[in-house]
Amino acid sequence: MRFSKTVSICITVFLMVSVSSVVSKTAVKHGADINKLKISEQSGAPIIAPEIYGHFSEHLGRCIYGGIWVGEDSDIPNVKGIRKDVLDALRNLNVPVLRWPGGCFADEYHWKDGIGPKDQRPEIVNTHWGMVTEDNSFGTHEFMRLCELLDCEAYIAGNVGSGTPEEMMDWVEYLTFAGKSEMANLRRKNGREEPWDVKYFGVGNENWGCGGNMTPEYYSDVYKRYQTYVKNYPGSRVKKIACGPNSWDTHWMEVLMRNCRGKMDAISLHYYIMTGSWGNKGSAVDFEEKDWFKLMDNALKVRDLLAAHIEIMDKYDPDKSIGLYVDEWGTWWNRQPGSKPGFLYQQNTIRDAVSAGIFLNEFNKHAKRVKMANIAQTVNVLQAMILTKQEKMILTPTYHVFEMYKHHQGSELVNSSLEARSYSLGGENLPALNVSASKTDNGVYVTICNINHQSGEKISIEVEGRDIADVSGRTLTANKINSHNTFSSPGNVQPTALNDVQIKGNTLSLELPAKSVSAFTVKQKN
Template identity: 50%
Template sequence: MLSKKNQLLTVLCIGALWGPATSQTSIQLSPKESSVLISKHIYGHFAEHLGRCIYDGFYVGEGNTTIPHTNGVRNDVLSALKELKIPNLRWPGGCFADTYHWKDGIGPKGSRPSIVNNWWGGVTEDNSFGTHDFLNMCELLETEPYLAGNVGSGEVQELADWVQYVNFEGRSPMSDLRRANGRDRPWNVKFWGVGNEAWGCGGHMTAAYYSDIYRKYATFMSDWSNTGGLYRIASGANSADYNWTETLMQKLPKNLVKGIALHHYAVIDWNKKGSAIEYTDEQYFKTMKSAWFMNELVEKHSAIMDKYDPKKEVALVVDEWGGWYEVEPETNPGFLYQQNTMRDAMIAGMTLNIFNNHAERVKMANLAQTINVLQAVILTKGEKMIKTPTFHVMEMYKVHQDAQLIPLQINSQSFVWNGEEIPAVSASASKGQNGKTYVSLVNIDPKVAQKVELNLGGSYAGVSGRILTAKQLRDFNDFDDANRIQPQAFSGAKLSKERLSLSLPPFSVVVLELNGKK
């Protein structure tokens, strides 16, 4: 039984007082049981030609005189994304990718043909942001590009030429064209998506038909060294379409595929997605339930992959995930612009914990999307830029990138709504290359604090941490108050030999750093 004091009061280091009930969760860490690395590529991002993600988000144009930029890319955006240490960036889509013809986006900008974005808002784009612009931006960001190839409306030769254009160092028609356009050395792009959502906007194909199409396109995407250097990623399942994964694993030869994609969004109801900021308690629960479904999806898709790939040589690549709501009032419905509250911080923390804990199979993921679209980490408005709660979660979690996974077992109390329940607490842990141990914890319950007891599997000399929470669940950062929600120091964790205890406030994310192992 908890004391009345603990039932009545949880004191945060940031000075806020909470008065909810408290439940208890236990976690057992097993630091000696794993050699699995949490790939940094799990923390990837996604930039589609959609709404204000590229134009007015990343790119404001070389002639802009009011917003500081480098070759047209906003300097504040570059700085913020480098703070996250983003490991990869997916482009140009999404659904847009299967309508995009890359040769329209190279050469003198004044000579590039325009394109109508049929998928997102019907706007006309001038192709001023193309292959050179994106790949040079990735160099500025010190991140790896992930190019999504056009399989839906493009031809095999078109994709083969793109690979040659960006990767071939010797003399060839495409590398000569690249040099004529001002780039001598290749970019050596490793990650390639062979189409996107082939079951839907990428062509409404069957799994069997797409498998044959994939084999054809992938065959002509040469790396010229025959070393398997290209990381080809197949268009994978829509959420719980397990037959799609089964078919691909049966039909795709391992020498042609490095990853199978998976797309899943936390959505209340696809026909009535609800507001990003004015949601009910019931809608909050349903969003969390949809987000937690990612755990089941990863486990079931992984089990299918294990049958055909027991050595786990093919990665599960969750290259679209995040929360999806109705657009903000008075914005273009095709632009998918939404605000970002503490609900989104809960989605991010929970989902990244799921990916970390399944890092043996999940080796890459991409949050949708980076700027001004869906669950963005950055929002822009003219000269102003803000970091969302999701940004702060990903910044706190970057300590897990390329760290050694520490397996854990968790016995969580439940978050209950109208007889339905999901775990209130999620967690993941790792040992960084600096020798320190990190534990990330999320309490999604909006009203009940969680007393957490951890058996660390070893003794540590000290613990520190940071917390992300807010006064209200529906709080968000806006252009009038950009720092309403941001991480604060957390000193509420108590360390005693191999045990650690703390109280997680409602709707909070905590990342702990343990050092000085004895």
């Protein structure tokens, strides 16, 4: 591999199953003593879109109110109403894009309720999530300010289910038009002279379900109607996202790609995983070894899910001009005991962290088509980055995964060929490791996932090209499969220094801890 003079390779180790793709292949070696990885460049490699590491913030439970937004008069330190501790933590992730206001909430949200003086904004009932009353103090201006503070792109989800094309058209004009018009002048009246740079606009959300219970044939006509009014004003280019399928619904993908190609920039995909059923999803913290294994298997299925939908997309869009946006993904558990119904508050263990690594590695390896992904959700909801309790805040194990993976953003995918040992439980087998790798300005960044919860996995890594000069990094692991951070013990699961790396020529060897995530930089000699 011909890298720049100083090549750094970061390897994040996750509990994860590795599978083959056009840029990464895995062979399972039953009974082998060691895993083997070879890293090399490839021709025509795609760039890993930074937006793959995106986030999702819905008006749901305590994600917005109490999580992100506390108001300017709060005793909790804030920046114009946005929690400062949460803001600082999210800045450390280099958040590339943030999706808002939903989710199911989006297709009941009327954006004009959330602008103007806060004491004049109407109260609304959040019928999807807990039947709670919201005061609309967090609206368009507050969200766009959050994006500016995070230096991230805004992804707005528009109301198709209960809104009108005119309402959607007005919102886009309010957000993006620099000239004189009713909506642009209204924006100025509300304190914002210049338009915002809104790059992404979703035309509805889950319209196969909470967004209207539509058929794909019906929604494709609705989409074509509504997207007509998502205008590109001078100096603005908004990417239009069609509502895509729920998990394995390939028929929905087929109909939308056949009927709407040429009128969309991207199509969404939603995929949640659990160990039970939708009626009883399983506990976030009280689970057994078999539940660990089952979740890893379910997470690994994202590879086949992506392949199935990409095959359809390639049939209608061989030039890959339409992006696949996995704009809701993650683990979904029964609500935490004692939390409010409909708030979807759940704890977050090392198991969730490992599953996140599986998803991110697979998104990386499918970077030719996957151009965005948004984990659900940012704060206090589902597989959250952050949990808050009044003035307290903790970082979850999944947060540390995103922090360790952030160097993939905008990097060039490279080839990773892995021979993995078999990881077995109850007569079932999965490959013990999974890999994705990218070439950055400083070298190559590699993420490896060890899904074996029972023991460490030895690995030999050959980096094509020059000899290795130095290796340094961190490991995220835990004592138990359900270890998690709490408000009384916020540091139970956090990265520590990576040790005992052996170097010989252009090969390094080490043992990846059980149920672990590791990230390390390999520098090659000049």
